[in-house]
Amino acid sequence: MxxxxxxxxxxxxxxxxxxxxxxxxxxxxxxxxxxxxxxxxxxxxxxxxxxxxxxxxxxxxxAGASTHALALLVPSLANPTYVTISRGAYQRARELGYMSLLAEDFDGQEADGSFNDLVQEGRVDGLLIASARPGHPLLDTLDRSPVPHVFLNRSVEDSGRNVTMDVARSSVTALDHLHGLGHRAVGHVAGPPGITPGEVRKEAFLRHAEKLGLSAAPVASGDFTEDGGVSATLELLGSADGAARPPVTALYTSSLAQAIGAMAAIRGLGLRIPEDISVVGNDDLPVAAHLHPPLTTVAMPLYELGTAAVDALVAAIEGTPTGDVLVPTEPRLVLRGSTARPTGTP
Incomplete structure (x- = not known):
């Protein structure tokens, strides 16, 4: 042969x-x-x-022809937030006659070069960039490439291509709920430093906590994962155990996965939810209703974010860019069993 x-x-x-x-x-x-x-x-x-x-x-x-394909770059496929965003983007792309490809921004991808090849060889008509890593090498590639692109759930200053939600409002919604229940010492499990949505959420939390006159509003950072929620919660609660009153009576986390980890850490310290500590998670997904207790969340317009990003990208492909876009749907509190009045308050 x-x-x-x-x-x-x-x-x-x-x-x-x-x-x-x-x-x-x-x-x-x-x-x-x-x-x-x-x-x-x-x-x-x-x-x-x-x-x-x-x-x-x-x-x-x-070469030089339309592929009718869009590529969505997300930070992590393990983050359930991006599942909903991706679904919205996929459905809208189909409605507009495009196929949506999904890529994960994993460590070492720059060395592999496959995603950059996708861009540089013209195999997609446009890019939806949800990766939130600061200083991403792809930004340099885009400076040298004419491929249309938008940033979603992150902002690049002066780009005129940002598709975002009212992330700051999510912190206000969570704090107003907890303050209304009587909590005056609320901690925040923030995202990793340098990640735009997490930084905006943290800064809004600190501003509104000060406005409400909260006696304590400590912050600890962690990855947007269950383990990140565990480590940040243990940092916030310090040496709290079943025999000592915790330094905060409520926690607000920057992601649903962090909230799941936070609840595990709280129980591991012998504390009860919500009797000892109330918990509010950011983003609402079906699993939140099936936790023990069911988790109170701030629902963000994730599906709408995906559809708005595709609309903005297709407009850019067709030569009519829309500029920065803010999804008009505001965050919404979904009340469940993980929040209650602090023990001892009337």
């Missing part, structure tokens, strides 16, 4: 020419908007000819 020859790849041409895959792709596709010296272009063409490189037929067909 005759062994089939190995087809030369884009990366092979890049290695021989001593340039990046992105440069090879743009040179071979005839892009004139790339600032490349003539000798570099010549080197790329010579390397491609020597290796017998031929662009994939699908890539040739897509």
């Amino acid at each position: 005759t062994e089939q020859p190995v087809r030369a790849r884009l990366v092979d041409v890049a290695q021989v020419a001593g340039v990046s895959k992105a440069t090879v792709s743009k040179v071979l596709n005839g892009r004139q908007d790339l600032s490349v010296r003539p000798e570099t272009r010549r080197r790329v063409h010579e390397a491609a000819e020597a290796l017998g490189y031929r662009p994939h037929s699908g890539a040739r067909a897509l």
